[in-house]
Amino acid sequence: MLQILRLCLIGLHFLVAAVINFLICLVRPFNPDNSRLCGWVYSAPALRILGLSMKLDTADMLRQPNPFVVVANHQSNWDLWVLGCSVPRRTVSLGKKSLKWVPFFGQIYWLAGNILIDRGNAFKAKQAMLKTTDVMLHQDTSIWVFPEGTRNLGKGLLPFKKGAFQMAINAGVPIVPLVCSNYKSTMRLNRWHSGRIVIKTLAPIPTAGMTLEDMPALMERCREQMLACLAELDAQIAQA
Known part of the structure; x- marks a missing residue:
């Protein structure tokens, strides 16, 4: 019963x-700090619902x-609900172009200044990747990427794709790893206290001076x- 009530309230x-987020984005469309504000609102x-x-250990970031x-x-x-509170200032993400047409969320995602990639069009995808370098170097903006490319359903980490690391090397900017503890298999929405989550960022990994030959090792x-x-995070939660 509690789970059903929570799902209704979440909807x-x-x-x-x-x-609220649509109004934020209408007032300041494509502002790269919109994602932080919208993430917090979500x-x-x-x-609480x-x-x-949640414990945020993101001082390094x-x-x-x-x-x-x-x-x-x-x-x-x-x-969306779990990681939204951890988005740093002036940070946008990469998303599939098709997200733009998801009702409510897609229009906000686009107006928030996030970068949409047409993965089915190699030329447009390359242009979008070049845009990320310009955004980082000339607009005081960072990029958020899920390097697995899809949801891992709480089963550790899937193999990483190259895009995030290629962007970082091309722009000569550091990589900040962000790790969220496994909640997918431990969250119990039918309990009053349904679970504990820890989000931790690790020390930045510099890429200055690297070339694409260094990408696999990176x-x-x-x-x-x-x-x-x-x-480590999962062990902490299991012992709590």
């Missing part, structure tokens, strides 16, 4: 948050001046650090 909250009330306790590339693990569609280094951190 209502989604509509109310969409209206996330902060939702965590869902009965989730908050101290890091723009621009940089955030690489985060992607568990499920619940990430990807492996980042993934190994995130896997170790994920295991």
Whole structure:
């Protein structure tokens, strides 16, 4: 019963948050700080509705001046509610062009200044990737990427794709790994306290002076650090 009530309230909250965020984006369309504000509007009330306790250990990221590339693990569609509170200032993300047509969310995502990629068109996809370099270097803006490319459903980390690391090397900006503890298989919405989540960022990994030949080692280094951190966070929660 509690789970059903929470899901109904989340649906209502989604509509109310969409209206608020749409107004934010209409007042300041394509402002790169919209994602931070919209993420907070989506996330902060939702965590209370869902009965989730959140610990943010993101000091390394908050101290890091723009621009940089955030690489985060992607568990499920619940990430909108879970990760929204951790978006740093002036940070946009990469998303599929088709997201633009998702009712309510898609229009806000576009107006928030996020970068849409047409993955079915190689030329347009390349142009979008070049745009990210310009955005980072000349607009005091960072980029948020899910390097797995799809949801891992709480099963560790899927293999990483190259895009985030290629962007960071081309722009010569650091990578900031962000790890969210496994909530997909531990969240219990039928309990009053439905779960505990920890989000932690690791020390920035510099890319200055690297070339694309260094990319495989960079990807492996980042993934190994995130896997170790994920295991550590999950162990902390299991012992609590």
